[in-house]
Amino acid sequence: MDIRKIIALAAAAGAALSALAACSKKNKITAPVPIIEESASDPTTAATTTAPVETYPDYPVTFPEIEKKESGSLYEAENGELKGGAKAATDMPDFSGDAYVTGFGSEGKASVVLEIDVPTNQHYDLSFNISSEKAVDCRIALGDKQLTVFRSKDDGKFTYITIYGVFLTKGKQKLEITPLNGDMCLDYLKIENNTSLSDISYDAKGELVNRNAGESAKELMSFLSENYGKKMLTGQYAYSGGNAELDLIYRTTGKYPVMRCSVLDVPGDSFDECFKEIDASAEWYFNGGIPCISWYWKAPSDKKSSMRTEETDFDISKAVTEEYLAELTEEEIRELYSKGNISKECYGLILDIDSMAGQLTSLKNRGVPVLWRPLPEGSGNWYWWGAQGNKPYKWLWQLIYDRFTKYFDLDNLIWVWNGQSENSVVDKRTFDIASVDLYINDEKDYGNRYYDTFAAVQKFVGTDKIIAISECGSVPDMDAAFRDNAVWSFFGVWYGKYIQDDKGEYSEEYTNKEALIRAYNSDGAITLDEYRKLRGLEEPEPTEEKKEDADE
Incomplete structure (x- = not known):
């Protein structure tokens, strides 16, 4: 067996041991976490722990009666x-x-x-x-x-x-x-x-592009497709292996988000730091939720390692090669590098890809399906993977997909493409979900502005792909989404200032409290408690008839 596969599997085994301890904890999702701004900021303060909260009624999806008329x-x-x-x-x-x-x-x-x-x-x-x-x-x-x-x-x-x-x-x-x-x-x-609103379709069939996908990934994808256009899954980004942001939502709304979104952004020589996030993702799944992981990849540079183009000297265009590397062993790839057939940049990418595969293998071994979002915002030039145009970006996406699925047999991934542009669409046989990142300057809450974005994405990826909001600054307006026939599969609110103030308490800078409560208690949303019941992890509330029988 290739030594890199052995190393990856050994790393996965180490993560599995640490997860066993995590899984033995009581079914309570709490952990203090520092506030940060964006993924590269330093922590400044810790949030408070979860406390009992007020409960709120369900809010039906409502909007004014529509009268269609030519005008x-x-x-x-x-x-x-x-x-x-x-x-x-x-x-x-x-x-x-x-x-x-x-x-x-x-x-x-x-x-x-x-x-x-x-x-x-x-x-x-x-x-x-x-x-x-x-x-x-x-x-x-x-x-x-x-x-x-x-x-x-x-x-x-x-x-x-x-x-x-x-x-x-x-x-x-x-x-x-x-x-x-x-x-x-x-x-x-x-x-x-x-x-044109009637042109929107929710025909995604729920079949994963990886035909060798495992049962847990298939079950999750089936759930996403069955609820696509009917419900919107709630999601929140968490920082550094903790769940303070998710606890904060619970304290504020009485509900947990069903999706725990997280970011892996460490450089290639410090991948052990990923294990905290990997373990937290596994624990969230075992507690009944859905983990979503984004790879904000710090470039494999000896001098300047950063995800941001202006902060690194890494040039992805120097890595592109005609050599088919996806299924080669470490020895074979090292030989290509030693002979000068591939560049130092290309070899560095492979080392990082294989290291990341080790992290994700630990989740595979525990039966944890993951919404996997590598190379975010690929159409932009602010991250090194998109800085040299669409060709190198598409080459790298294909390399990651092929190596993960064909060489490492990672069958637990649901692939989320976040290129955000028709010109940057990768091979449609390599992603399951198309997502966009939506941030609004100087404004709170989402209203009726994103039908056009939803429609544009569906136009260039097709009706067979699920469409979601992978990042946003404020919580979507559920009523407006259903009114406008733009029902995203899920959303993920970013952490730091978008959810917390400098004391770790809820901040209304981007979403006012009333809007957050209404969104999380909307009949159009799926939260953790509802998803747990659907998975059979929690007994459903007894009906009035059963209550009367029990009393007798």
Whole structure:
């Protein structure tokens, strides 16, 4: 047997021994944990322990009755309220009406306010006719609530930009358009009833791409597919092997999230540090939950090891090779390296991949299925795995998938692709779930803005893939998700400032307390207690009839 496989299996055995002690603990999910900001921040304080909490009633999924009706209205920008220096002009050709509006400046202080008359409660498409010489970010607000931010074209011609599937309620309302970082010309707004929400489909069949997947992974994937479009699984990121963030949610809402999301981000020479997180993931599963692990990979560099592009000297493009490495032994790969057939960068990646396989093998040996998310946000250039474009990123994804499934026989993984772009889509035979990371600046809570994101992802990955929110800054609005037919499979709120204040208590900076309570007690959400019952780990509450029988 290849020595690297032996080392990986030995590491897995060590993790299994430590897990036995963890599994013998009482079924209580508590542990203090420091507050951090993002995955690379240092801890500053510890959170308090779990205490009894108030219980809350179930909240049914509710939203205003929708009356679908064909409609269309056009609002000329020059007829709106011009604020902060915005002014009407006629210098450009091809505009509608008497003028267009410009003079917004670049400070985000000028705007146009249009009073719109909405005929019925339903979803609409908002189309703006805009011209700009450079791409400008534009904020759209309805009353005092932000709807979305979109980016204009940069060709200097009047162009339609449409926001699809925005839910509006009947009556007169004020809609404000504010360019945030540059001037532009706004001609008009056209509002039409939306017809594309019905295109959303929840046809995922629940078959894993790894045909040799183990039974526990198959069962979990089957559960995800059966509930896709019907329920949204709750999830929360935890830090450093503890569960303080999850305990905090319990203290606040009376419910635990069903998913414990965690991050592995240690460099290749310190993989033993992963075992705390691996053990915590296993314990969460044995307590009835679902573990989700993301690999924020610190580059295998001798000089500057970091996940962030600007903080490392590692160049993934130097690692790409035509050699098929996925099923080679350590000796064979080392020989290729010694002969100069593969680079130092490529060899370093293989060593880290094999070390990570050892960590995940320990979960396989314990029968623990994992939602596995390597190479997050692959379409961006802020992490080294996406910094050199799509080709090296896709090559690395394929290498990880093939080596994990074909060489290490990791049959407990449900593969979560988080490329977030049509151009970065990897081979669809190598991932089970497509996910996006959603963070909103200067705003609390999710509303009706993410139908378009959901629809866009489904368009380029297909209806047979489950779609989820792998990271977010605030808890999704359950009512809005069902209203807008954008029911994500699950969500995972990031840790640190997104959930805790500097004393380790609940922070309302990103999600107000009432919204958190409502989300976790919504009939549209699945929490840990509900999932445990479905797995048969807890007796269901007796019916009134059974209670009467017991009393007799």
